[in-house]
Amino acid sequence: xxxxxxxxxxxxxxxxxxxxxxxxxxxxxxxxxxxxxxxxxxxxxxxxxxxxxxxxxxxxxxxxxxxxxxxxxxxxxxxxxxxxxxxxxxxxxxxxxxxxxxxxxxxxxxxxxxxxxxxxxxxxxxxxxxxxxxxxxxxxxxxxxxxxxxxxxxxxxxxxxxxxxxxxxxxxxxxxxxxxxxxxxxxxxxxxxxxxxxxxxxxxxxxxxxxxxxxxxxxxxxxxxxxxxxxxxxxxxxxxxxxxxxxxxxxxxxxxxxxxxxxxxxxx
Amino acid sequence: xxxxxxxxxxxxxxxxxxxxxxxxxxxxxxxxxxxxxxxxxxxxxxxxxxxxxxxxxxxxxxxxxxxxxxxxxxxxxxxxxxxxxxxxxxxxxxxxxxxxxxxxxxxxxxxxxxxxxxxxxxxxxxxxxxxxxxxxxxxxxxxxxxxxxxxxxxxxxxxxxxxxxxxxxxxxxxxxxxxxxxxxxxxxxxxxxxxxxxxxxxxxxxxxxxxxxxxxxxxxxxxxxxxxxxxxxxxxxxxxxxxxxxxxxxxxxxxxxxxxxxxxxxxxxxxxxxxxxxxxxxxxxx
Numbered sequence: 001x002x003x004x005x006x007x008x009x010x011x012x013x014x015x016x017x018x019x020x021x022x023x024x025x026x027x028x029x030x031x032x033x034x035x036x037x038x039x040x041x042x043x044x045x046x047x048x049x050x051x052x053x054x055x056x057x058x059x060x061x062x063x064x065x066x067x068x069x070x071x072x073x074x075x076x077x078x079x080x081x082x083x084x085x086x087x088x089x090x091x092x093x094x095x096x097x098x099x100x101x102x103x104x105x106x107x108x109x110x111x112x113x114x115x116x117x118x119x120x121x122x123x124x125x126x127x128x129x130x131x132x133x134x135x136x137x138x139x140x141x142x143x144x145x146x147x148x149x150x151x152x153x154x155x156x157x158x159x160x161x162x163x164x165x166x167x168x169x170x171x172x173x174x175x176x177x178x179x180x181x182x183x184x185x186x187x188x189x190x191x192x193x194x195x196x197x198x199x200x201x202x203x204x205x206x207x208x209x210x211x212x213x214x215x216x217x218x219x220x221x222x223x224x225x226x227x228x229x230x231x232x233x234x235x236x237x238x239x240x241x242x243x244x245x246x247x248x249x250x251x252x253x254x255x256x257x258x259x260x261x262x263x264x265x266x267x268x
Numbered sequence: 269x270x271x272x273x274x275x276x277x278x279x280x281x282x283x284x285x286x287x288x289x290x291x292x293x294x295x296x297x298x299x300x301x302x303x304x305x306x307x308x309x310x311x312x313x314x315x316x317x318x319x320x321x322x323x324x325x326x327x328x329x330x331x332x333x334x335x336x337x338x339x340x341x342x343x344x345x346x347x348x349x350x351x352x353x354x355x356x357x358x359x360x361x362x363x364x365x366x367x368x369x370x371x372x373x374x375x376x377x378x379x380x381x382x383x384x385x386x387x388x389x390x391x392x393x394x395x396x397x398x399x400x401x402x403x404x405x406x407x408x409x410x411x412x413x414x415x416x417x418x419x420x421x422x423x424x425x426x427x428x429x430x431x432x433x434x435x436x437x438x439x440x441x442x443x444x445x446x447x448x449x450x451x452x453x454x455x456x457x458x459x460x461x462x463x464x465x466x467x468x469x470x471x472x473x474x475x476x477x478x479x480x481x482x483x484x485x486x487x488x489x490x491x492x493x494x495x496x497x498x499x500x501x502x503x504x505x506x507x508x509x510x511x512x513x514x515x516x517x518x519x520x521x522x523x524x525x526x527x528x529x530x531x532x533x534x535x536x537x538x539x540x541x542x543x544x545x546x547x548x549x550x551x552x553x554x
Contacts, residue, residue, distance in 0.1 A: 053440070056440060056443055056444040057443055057444065057446070058439070058440055058443040058444075058449070077444075077445060077446075079444050080441075080444060081440050081441055081444050083438065083440060083441075088438070089308070089437065092308060092437050092494075093308075093488065093491060093492050093493055093494045093496075093497050094433075094437060094493075094494060095492070095493060098493075098494075099437075101430075102430075102433075102434050102437070102438065102441060103441075105430050105431060105434050105442075105445055105447070106445035106446065106447070108430065110428075110431070111427055111428075113430075114430075138492035138493075154441070158445070
């Protein structure tokens, strides 16, 4: 959609992050253009969440630079973060509309209250993810897919240009997954870049334009066909992946024996 | 009916009872306001620790000021800040879990406070007032101070409401919006410390955590909106405080204990019978 020389919205240059003495990210460099849809894949502990937290600015980087360009220089509201569902206190006494309004807190500004225009904007964002009928519900009353869409609505309310999503599809049923993927298409159509951390290599191959394969170092970065090769996957997953030739093509069993996830398949 | 009115009106003939009722109501409102954030952040133990850790400050203020209110409050605030910073330093630098750091600082400072007070003559009475409150001894100056500090705390929460809520609910999102997350969290801690200091005379350090968490937790069970939770918690706190003082007056029990017992009883009723969330409803729903 966007022409190749589009100026990047995010530049990550030679970034290193460590927790104490334990390295989490090592010399990672890439850039994101407006409207890019990127899957961030890698084994557990590869640094996917660390990368997102570094981009949001809550984790300091030990070396390298992360520059968020956006359209409004000096207004750092253009990165939004969609948390893993397990990180959220769903019993928190907030309505869905309240939670989406949080996206506008920075724009409303200190000591001001949300205006009628802010409320109208929130309503439009809820409508965009088809949650307008649930605006008054307490957040814990939503289903898993609705919860993800609520946070995407919060990113829209923020007028974000880059949305970071951590395992948004884990634990969702097929229909909820499709609802979330439809919303990703909507973000795509608006030129909003999306980075999705996922365990699911099949998903990365099927619905993402670009894949970033990470295991502390950047193993590979490009189109799914270029990145998800045997050599790269073996390098990223080390012993935790199996490649099996079947009559339907090559089967990739990811993260073997590492967590309880079902194996993911992909045609090679 | 006339008897009931007499029952309510009789204690009001004493100015010290009226001052106690007003002070305790303010304390109920202020504690529930900051207590709602304590409940939602899951920092009840920190609140309990802060209320105990102010004891050395109170003690030193008491010794230096000869019982005057100003040095006492300043000492308490200073101790609260030292405690909060100490807990942060021990858990960050020492690699210990935060609740361990809280336990170390809280017990150490509490012991220091008792040591200082016990070096004074007649310390038993003073200590029991500090530990368990003496709301019936509130002076006009105390009342004015409580009202002013309480109004200040409520004003800060109202003015910074949306930022404080966001930093409590989702600090990562707050960071992406470039809010000063650490400063806002420290502010919540300081507001809690001030609320504790001005509530000291009502329930004492020993029962303070009940004023912070019990009315707010009661309100949490009754509503799914935060603003309503704070308002309802404030109402529960203030009404429990008033009812507790009446109980104290007629049953001749310690006022701080009576207030906390009323709060606990209200929580118990709500816990069992709250629509949708109470124990009875969950049983019926299977």
